[in-house]
Amino acid sequence: MRIIEIVISPIIAFVIGMFLLGLSRKIMARIHWRYGPPLIQPVIDIVKLFNQTSMSHGNIFNLGVILSLAGSMVVVLFLPIGKLHPLSGSGGLLVILYIMLFGPLGIALSGGEAANPNTSIGISRKLILTLGYELPLILILLAVMTYYRTISIVEIVGAQQEARWSMLSFPLVVPGIAYLLILPAILGERPFELVKAPQEISSGTMVEYGGKYLALATIEHAFSLFVGTALFVNLFLGGSSNPGFFIIKVIVVFIVEVLINAVFPRFRVDQAIKYLWRWPTLVALAGLILVFIIER
Amino acid sequence: MSVEFLLIIAFGGAFLTYLLGKISHRLRDVFAVLISCALVAIIAYLYGKDLEKTFYLGFFGLPLQLRLHMLSWFFAITVSSVGALSIIFSLSYIRQRERTDFYYLMMLLVNASMLGIVLSGDLVSFYIFWEIMSWSAFLLISYNRGPALAAGMKYIIMSVVGSIGILIGILSLYTTCGTLNMTEITVHLAAASSRYIIFIIITFSIGFGIKSAMVPLHTWLPDAHSQAPSPFSAVLSGILIKMGTYGFLLIMYVIVGIRLFLGLGSGLFSFNYILCFLGAVTAVIPTFIALLQNDAKRLLAWHSIGQIGYIIMGITLGTSLSIAGGVFHLFNHAMFKALLFLTVGAVEYRTRGVRDLNSLGGLIKRMPVTFMAALVGALGIIGVPLTNGFVSKWLIYKSLILEQHPFFAFAAFIGTWGTLLSFYKFLHNMFLGQLPEKYKDVEKAPFSMQFSMIIFSIIIVITGILPGIPLKVINGIGTTFGFGSLNVTIWGIISETGTINTVNIFAAIIGACVIVWLIFRAGPKATKIAQDNNYAAGAAIPSDRYNYTVDFYNPLYRMIAPYLRDFVDEFYTRLANWTRGLGNGVRRIYTGDVGYYVIYIILFLALLIIVQVKWSIW
Numbered sequence: 001m002r003i004i005e006i007v008i009s010p011i012i013a014f015v016i017g018m019f020l021l022g023l024s025r026k027i028m029a030r031i032h033w034r035y036g037p038p039l040i041q042p043v044i045d046i047v048k049l050f051n052q053t054s055m056s057h058g059n060i061f062n063l064g065v066i067l068s069l070a071g072s073m074v075v076v077l078f079l080p081i082g083k084l085h086p087l088s089g090s091g092g093l094l095v096i097l098y099i100m101l102f103g104p105l106g107i108a109l110s111g112g113e114a115a116n117p118n119t120s121i122g123i124s125r126k127l128i129l130t131l132g133y134e135l136p137l138i139l140i141l142l143a144v145m146t147y148y149r150t151i152s153i154v155e156i157v158g159a160q161q162e163a164r165w166s167m168l169s170f171p172l173v174v175p176g177i178a179y180l181l182i183l184p185a186i187l188g189e190r191p192f193e194l195v196k197a198p199q200e201i202s203s204g205t206m207v208e209y210g211g212k213y214l215a216l217a218t219i220e221h222a223f224s225l226f227v228g229t230a231l232f233v234n235l236f237l238g239g240s241s242n243p244g245f246f247i248i249k250v251i252v253v254f255i256v257e258v259l260i261n262a263v264f265p266r267f268r269v270d271q272a273i274k275y276l277w278r279w280p281t282l283v284a285l286a287g288l289i290l291v292f293i294i295e296r
Numbered sequence: 297m298s299v300e301f302l303l304i305i306a307f308g309g310a311f312l313t314y315l316l317g318k319i320s321h322r323l324r325d326v327f328a329v330l331i332s333c334a335l336v337a338i339i340a341y342l343y344g345k346d347l348e349k350t351f352y353l354g355f356f357g358l359p360l361q362l363r364l365h366m367l368s369w370f371f372a373i374t375v376s377s378v379g380a381l382s383i384i385f386s387l388s389y390i391r392q393r394e395r396t397d398f399y400y401l402m403m404l405l406v407n408a409s410m411l412g413i414v415l416s417g418d419l420v421s422f423y424i425f426w427e428i429m430s431w432s433a434f435l436l437i438s439y440n441r442g443p444a445l446a447a448g449m450k451y452i453i454m455s456v457v458g459s460i461g462i463l464i465g466i467l468s469l470y471t472t473c474g475t476l477n478m479t480e481i482t483v484h485l486a487a488a489s490s491r492y493i494i495f496i497i498i499t500f501s502i503g504f505g506i507k508s509a510m511v512p513l514h515t516w517l518p519d520a521h522s523q524a525p526s527p528f529s530a531v532l533s534g535i536l537i538k539m540g541t542y543g544f545l546l547i548m549y550v551i552v553g554i555r556l557f558l559g560l561g562s563g564l565f566s567f568n569y570i571l572c573f574l575g576a577v578t579a580v581i582p583t584f585i586a587l588l589q590n591d592a593k594r595l596l597a598w599h600s601i602g603q604i605g606y607i608i609m610g611i612t613l614g615t616s617l618s619i620a621g622g623v624f625h626l627f628n629h630a631m632f633k634a635l636l637f638l639t640v641g642a643v644e645y646r647t648r649g650v651r652d653l654n655s656l657g658g659l660i661k662r663m664p665v666t667f668m669a670a671l672v673g674a675l676g677i678i679g680v681p682l683t684n685g686f687v688s689k690w691l692i693y694k695s696l697i698l699e700q701h702p703f704f705a706f707a708a709f710i711g712t713w714g715t716l717l718s719f720y721k722f723l724h725n726m727f728l729g730q731l732p733e734k735y736k737d738v739e740k741a742p743f744s745m746q747f748s749m750i751i752f753s754i755i756i757v758i759t760g761i762l763p764g765i766p767l768k769v770i771n772g773i774g775t776t777f778g779f780g781s782l783n784v785t786i787w788g789i790i791s792e793t794g795t796i797n798t799v800n801i802f803a804a805i806i807g808a809c810v811i812v813w814l815i816f817r818a819g820p821k822a823t824k825i826a827q828d829n830n831y832a833a834g835a836a837i838p839s840d841r842y843n844y845t846v847d848f849y850n851p852l853y854r855m856i857a858p859y860l861r862d863f864v865d866e867f868y869t870r871l872a873n874w875t876r877g878l879g880n881g882v883r884r885i886y887t888g889d890v891g892y893y894v895i896y897i898i899l900f901l902a903l904l905i906i907v908q909v910k911w912s913i914w
Contacts, residue, residue: 010808056822060660060667060728066816070808077804087800094693095801097709098681101716102805105680108720109671112728113660120729120844127720128852131713138709142702151694212819216812270851288702295700 005086013076017222018042024258031262046215054211057114064110065216071102072223079230080157082243092151107205114208122204125269126195132276133185139284140175143291144235157239165238171294174287176236181280184261186228191264229254299362299415300351302338306408317397325387328400332380339372363417366772371414371542374627378534378634379407381748382527385638388742389527389645405432419466419476430455437524447519454506454516461502481551490560500547508540511578514601515865521597526641533600534634538626541607549777558614571612576707579605583714585860592640592651603629610692616779621691623770628684632676635752639670642741654846658731662738667727669749674719676756681801683760721848730843761802762786
């Protein structure tokens with residue numbers, strides 16, 4: 001049974017992630033008054049890329065890409081998707097936080113060996129941005145963990161299904177709002193796509209990738225879209241008792257997020273940090289203090 | 297085999313090495329390695345034994361004792377293995393330098409004295425070994441001369457202040473308890489008032505806090521660590537500052553005892569929470585100061601302070617889980633920080649003393665083994681799963697969250713993110729990016745250096761995947777302190793509030809990597825091209841000029857740098873200048889003219905007479 005779950009979870013995440021990728025392009029296009037590519041375009045791109053020749057810069061260049069995609073796949077095993085949570089008993093939310101590191105770290109190592117200044121700038125921006133959103137994110141996660149007195153995400157989901165969604169209960173609605181404020185930064189979507197910024201640093205971390213490398217990096221991005229949204233659904237929208245509803249929730253949250261953020265222009269990196277460390281952090285801090293006072 | 301035999305080998309070996317160096321350098325090298333490895337073997341053999349030995353009676357009627365128990369065994373094995381690997385690393389590092397005999401003598405002496413500290417059963421022998429350690433470390437820190445002398449001076453002044461604190465504590469304990477044997481003191485202290493216990497802990501904490509570089513007593517460390525010879529930096533950061541944390545464990549849980557210690561104060565203002573708060577500050581601010589550093593060893597040095605913060609948080613929070621996390625993190629930090637200093641040492645050795653992060657780059661092409669070692673060390677200190685740093689940090693986070701201290705946990709997490717940023721910079725600026733023209737001919741590190749680095753890397757990964765091996769010993773330490781026993785298995789810890797299973801994580805990551813690798817392999821094979829090929833699109837560009845290293849996190853620096861000054865160091869410097877000014881002022885009255893001195897004496901007598909006439913005190 002567990003073996004089947006281990007196989008199914010990443011597949012679900014992959015399919016939904018690719019779908020979200022196509023969806024965001026479509027919605028963005030419609031907002032721009034364009035027709036946009038078909039929903040299946042990312043899949044077509046990947047198949048195409050995978051058959052092209054590519055260039056490598058060395059072993060760490062290869063290893064980094066592999067590691068980053070593998071890390072993102074593993075996160076899914078720890079994240080409950082409906083009732084599917086094959087490995088969540090091995091360390092809880094803290095492990096998820098840490099394995100989420102593999103994605104950026106792998107890309108960073110790989111890009112580092114490429115020795116392209118644009119890549120290095122992209123990595124520098126990516127890590128700064130990560131630090132930027134981790135500050136509120138940690139406050140949010142701590143508020144949730146302190147409130148439910150557990151580090152297990154399965155128990156957090158279970159507690160919400162017994163009572164009600166965290167998003168609808170008093171102190172936790174505050175960190176919930178903070179999470180929504182930083183969600184685009186976690187997903188690397190507008191207005192936080194400064195890591196790629198094609199017009200400034202020619203796609204930053206992606207510039208040296210071609211062919212199968214670009215395909216793997218795109219799949220990694222798809223996984224991270226799924227993980228970032230699914231974490232919100234699990235923590236604040238009560239997860240779900242079956243994978244179908246869970247996926248619907250994920251898609252709804254994603255669409256809302258894209259609709260709101262599609263109209264914003266891109267931040268500069270210092271503006272992004274200033275934004276992330278001001279309102280979302282203040283709201284998240286207020287949430288944590290409220291939870292702390294109420295729980296004590 | 298008894299305990300004093302171990303110390304005889306350690307100290308005797310140190311002096312014998314010095315004498316052998318006068319005969320033949322090769323013989324001395326072999327002997328130094330043999331001695332340090334023999335110590336590891338003997339300590340490993342003594343595992344699980346509880347020994348006590350009175351070796352000298354005549355010290356003012358106080359018996360001097362040696363004692364081996366779980367805690368001291370754990371520290372002894374850490375000390376001796378880091379010591380042995382640094383000695384092996386030194387073989388090639390120090391060969392071309394002068395005063396090598398002296399160097400080996402001091403290295404072995406520091407190790408021997410640290411073994412003495414952890415094996416002492418009474419406070420007098422503890423203090424004697426403590427002083428031997430402080431002074432021999434001073435001689436090694438200033439080994440390089442030049443700026444190292446100033447760094448050594450700063451270290452020894454702070455160290456002496458700390459020793460005075462410890463001495464006051466010891467004297468006070470002697471007057472109250474009439475004995476300095478640790479077990480007997482515990483019995484006497486059971487009846488003491490809590491005010492007295494706080495006094496004792498504070499006096500000792502000054503000494504231990506300075507040695508372990510806890511904020512605000514940390515200022516000696518960045519200079520000392522960056523100026524010392526690299527293998528000794530590894531010892532210094534890996535184990536010497538851990539003697540401070542050993543001292544904390546000793547005074548808190550062995551001498552004062554868990555029940556008394558955790559009962560000081562109440563609520564959020566408990567004494568241990570105040571220490572825990574200092575630990576949280578120590579974990580955050582130095583880590584972000586480290587982010588701003590450009591000297592590789594200085595960066596590592598600031599991180600040493602930061603990681604000490606985690607250890608302090610772990611051991612002062614005072615639950616069985618947090619103690620396990622703190623002590624395990626202490627072991628892990630010894631391993632990965634020693635490894636990181638050794639990798640910088642190897643780079644420094646091959647590039648002839650360059651450790652400026654802005655001018656290096658691309659060395660992965662020339663020193664692949666060193667890069668892998670640095671990568672393992674960096675992953676360990678960040679706490680990425682599959683390294684031992686992950687398990688210990690997990691334990692510390694978890695206990696902080698479950699004990700309802702989200703703000704301390706926040707500090708711990710933020711410290712980790714700062715660590716990630718600065719260690720990516722560390723790896724990128726030294727090993728990744730473009731290889732500058734002047735380092736085109738750099739060779740790979742010599743065998744003895746690679747050997748030490750590989751062994752450290754293996755320890756980090758093995759204890760990361762199978763953390764049960766050290767955790768079993770650490771659990772034993774916790775139970776001797778009186779904490780509840782943890783359910784330790786080979787792959788982690790089982791508990792109702794959250795199990796950790798590193799083997800599952802390991803299997804998942806390896807499995808995923810294999811799958812992705814198979815997909816990767818299935819695609820068309822990639823052609824390997826030169827580094828500047830893609831960027832220049834085939835055109836000839838001047839090499840060496842497209843390396844993004846200086847100010848790697850520039851937008852972030854501009855935001856946080858103004859807030860990250862070392863105010864404590866500035867305060868101490870001002871205090872030192874003020875003291876010097878006072879001294880100069882006082883010196884002016886010594887004119888050298890006898891007439892003035894006669895006047896001083898008469899004035900003083902007149903003052904005494906006036907006082908007597910007016911208030912008639914005598």
